[in-house]
Amino acid sequence: MDYALAIEGAPETVPGGTGVLLLHPSTGETDRIDTDFLATDTDHFLVISTRTTAREVEQKLEYYDVDESRAVILDTLSVERGYSRRSGEKVHYVSAPHDLDGIVSQARNFLETHDGKLRLTVDSVTELAYYADEQEVYEAMGELLDLLAEYDAVGLFHLSKEVHDEETTEKYVELFDGTVDLTADGSVRCEF
Numbered sequence: 001m002d003y004a005l006a007i008e009g010a011p012e013t014v015p016g017g018t019g020v021l022l023l024h025p026s027t028g029e030t031d032r033i034d035t036d037f038l039a040t041d042t043d044h045f046l047v048i049s050t051r052t053t054a055r056e057v058e059q060k061l062e063y064y065d066v067d068e069s070r071a072v073i074l075d076t077l078s079v080e081r082g083y084s085r086r087s088g089e090k091v092h093y094v095s096a097p098h099d100l101d102g103i104v105s106q107a108r109n110f111l112e113t114h115d116g117k118l119r120l121t122v123d124s125v126t127e128l129a130y131y132a133d134e135q136e137v138y139e140a141m142g143e144l145l146d147l148l149a150e151y152d153a154v155g156l157f158h159l160s161k162e163v164h165d166e167e168t169t170e171k172y173v174e175l176f177d178g179t180v181d182l183t184a185d186g187s188v189r190c191e192f
Contacts, residue, residue: 003018019178020156030182104144125172
């Protein structure tokens with residue numbers, strides 16, 4: 001199954017199983033690319049949020065006019081921050097942002113229980129690395145990429161260029177099928 005990308009400079013479509021790394025200078029600039037990615041050619045999508053709460057994700061989707069009925073949100077922050085939350089049909093929680101097994105398990109559950117064209121986004125890999133061991137985060141991202149291939153889905157993974165050293169960034173670039181490099185002036189360079 002092919003998926004339209006709607007990212008300037010990227011291929012028009014990519015096959016299911018494709019993982020895209022979004023390199024960026026600051027988090028605010030990523031919203032436009034992220035929401036275009038989620039809104040295009042999609043039946044259902046999962047937002048794995050390690051940077052903002054589910055409520056903030058919902059506000060972002062509404063602001064960018066993304067169809068929220070297609071969204072499932074995995075909030076990794078609220079429980080650790082002390083908010084008592086119960087998972088529902090559209091919003092799920094893990095105990096803490098460093099619960100990588102829980103994150104991978106929730107992604108698998110989403111992919112198993114939804115049909116059609118499926119996307120996921122991880123916002124952000126960099127944030128995960130604040131909470132968990134860098135190598136464990138890298139391995140968990142590899143597991144998520146394997147799930148994309150298994151379920152014929154596509155994913156967009158955020159990584160800040162300002163935080164990681166060149167060696168770490170390059171290691172992630174090599175893990176993914178394509179890279180979208182967002183510069184400080186808002187221009188985009190893609191390599192697939």
